[in-house]
Amino acid sequence: MTVKITEDMKFSPSFEYIDNGIEHGVLSPFETKEVILKKGETIADGFKPLSVDIKMLKDVPVKLRDGVTIYTDIYMPVDADKVPTLIAWSPYGKSAGTAPRYKNLFTMLGMGIKWESGLPKFEGPDPDYWVAHGYAIANPDMRGIAHSEGNTTMIGTQEGEDGYDLIEWIAQQDWSNGKTALTGTSYLAFSQWFIAAQQPPHLTAMSPTEGLSDAYRDIAFIGGIPDKNFLDRLDVNHVSAIKGTKREDLTLEMDSDPLIDAPVWQDKIAQPEKINVPAFVIASYANTLHTMGTFRAWRGLGSDEKWLRIHDSQEWPYYYDKDNTEELRRFFDHYLLDRDNGWEDTPQVRYTEIDFEGNNQLDIPAESFPPAGSELTKYYMNGITRTLQPAPEAAEIPVKYSVDLPGRASFQMTFDKDTTFVGYPKVKLFMEAEGYDDMDVFVQVQKLDDRGNILSEFIVPNHGAALQDFTQDGASALRYKGAWGRLRASMRHLDNDTTDEIPTYSFDRVEKLSDSEVVEMDIVLSPIGLSYKAGQTLRVVVGAKNELGSVMPGTPGAESDNKGFHIIHTGGEHASYIQLPLMK
Template structure:
């Protein structure tokens, strides 16, 4: 008997889909039909008018290899030309661009909504812009979402196979030039790793903008420490109009605490199998996606790959006008066969964060870290609580009480000349805890001003009082406070096969309590 990984998953009933044309966007009601949206049409108040005439194919059924039918919205330029297709794969609702929750979110972050047409799926490309430049946009409701059949899984082989099937279906349509690309941020980025690793024949290129690539290490158990809060909020999006079930990752975390479980092994993207051109976008500041994006970039099997490391949160970056234009150059080169010189574009461009309003962006280099970077070691001086260039001659124990202020221990380094940190920071610690057999360790590498105050930087446009309060002691995805790491001591066993001198990797396959 063949046991599928879905047989090992834990499922709960999906949340109910509200089909009222409001909760999930003004175009969300299930109405299979073709609509001609004229240039200048205002989809909803607060959004921008359409840039061109668009033919919308609404609630189109797509049958997958196992007989399950999913539904997708497709936006086409209103002409008879065969066009390439940009695919935005996620569970967030194919027509939810005007949903109140997303409108309010972008308003809170200071982005507003006038940068998109209201046809934009959350974290996805805007059909108004891309149709005007000769592209189709495909916004599917993945398996188990809204009116799509089946049960929803969350990253892994099921989504990858479904994405493969959708790509091949698109390539067979009369309006398609048989070329497709995956694009989008966050969930729409990490789904790309899994789908592209399946090597669909008609997938031409990908554009992952900040996406994790390991459901255990990057999402559920970062550093071996369970983190259920974000997953619970994320899975609220798993809504069904058909009483479907959703994979319950929180239950799986309780049942499968080690990465060796089949459920978690299925959620590791093998990006070495990705061979299509890739335009990868990363940042230092994303607490969810940074590790997975850089890991995927390093392991990519693609011979043609580009990396951009920016200083913003992914949404302001993805929808920035200049960045959209650069992305179009990439897509034009591979999907429209335009000889625009993209192949001569700098392979890597990165940012340096000053934390005082003087960031440097678009630094061109051939590799990351840059080849001129030198790995530098610093050693703790427990007497002066500083970092020094050489190890001390004697071992000294420092103690602190986690239950009393300050609840931490710090070391400082003052530089007498301009010094740049770029690459992958690492710290090696020797620690023990009294009266317990385990502990969670959190480490920050932060910049101080000349008065000793910790510097931080907003990565979204809104720097107002409400967001100041909200991010003071959390929400570091919106306010970058420096490089960080976390590790549960009992999960410290190194994965020798995947560790390097610069980047440690952990097996998370055993529990080694402290004695």
């Protein structure tokens, strides 16, 4: 039977699966068969020709422990004897590599499609490359997607168990060497935390590239502020060809269970401490959807063998970059093909320092993150000069702003020598709301050049006018503007796992504000590796508006619930500050 938590879930009808060989890719028409894709063949116009003959096992049925059958496409060498398998687990169509929506997306980002074969599942590995190097690729349609049976759930125990069952099924096939790994970006990384925590015996390694690790904290209620917009965008992928199929509807669950202690949200919190296989984790500072969750899962990983690489790009250009793919293969070759290639000598951590001026320092080796030499340092807000300083003012000085205009208040410090911050920043704010019983507070850490201009950088290849438009006030996953955080004041209560370095909220209660009440808010900010030259300025912006905007073009960002005025208290007994990881 399905897992018990599904009884607490809310479901809506799945969207219709359009089975026309276009909407979901040229290979999507359903038929269980074996196909040989020939070297030099082009799967669809615009994609690169195949570099090798590939055996495709199409629409292979896999029966799960509760009797539900899902279908997977498997690509392997035509002369496969015993090969390892890489698994791309997500609700995105297993044959949708040539779907118009993905071609259009990669074109918009400036990546184009000539670099890939058209066979990859969205955000998953390209079978053309991996088959040529002795691997099989499994692209499943998970429960409730396309022709797979059952109702779709979205992250948690059910997906974990289903992934376990697929792994163990693969290990028993006569073409398998019994070794499997999980790979992919975004959802394909998110799902890895849950599948690997089930400890399937034949899971050999994993490599999550930027993904959430807690559905409540990382997507539905970031900082306790509800945001249904991106979930609505994800839901359209839950398509079924089977009449009556349902999909888990997280937006309904947000309404029925707005606090994290509800069982449905508890089931969507990853337990990386249960993971025991080698892990190569890829993160960045820039991804407003994935950065927090990736670093959180990394910190909790139970694996004895684990590596972290922090890059300076967006996840898709990174994942499909030729050199990065080669490095990922070194990791998998070591564990899945038992090759003595020196992978174990790879530094446990490699981090990046961003400068927003084209001189980022990449792959700096370290034994931990934050690296040795990173020291938490407080810079106090001065309400009169609007500066940041080493010690608080003796007298308390309030700074008041309207939630409409200007909607923010900022504090700055200009450096007299080159300065770098690497690690976990936070702000501690003493604030009150005037004219309302709550506050949604948004924080940004910016870099200003020596002329006062705010700096940022694109993390996708396209820097054209359309992307300028989208990313000026939104599409934050495509353009990095600095560390950020947000918190609803009524959700400010800290849980037992909180530390001075990284605040953690309980999200299990609502504590509204009373008139003239000054509340203490510890706001966790996204990890940083940010360098400043002498004469450049760090600016901290505290405001009532979500100035980062949406995650991706075409999707609205979270809306704030603010009225009246916000007051930031500085100095005296209410000395607000930012805490930054200063490299000594």
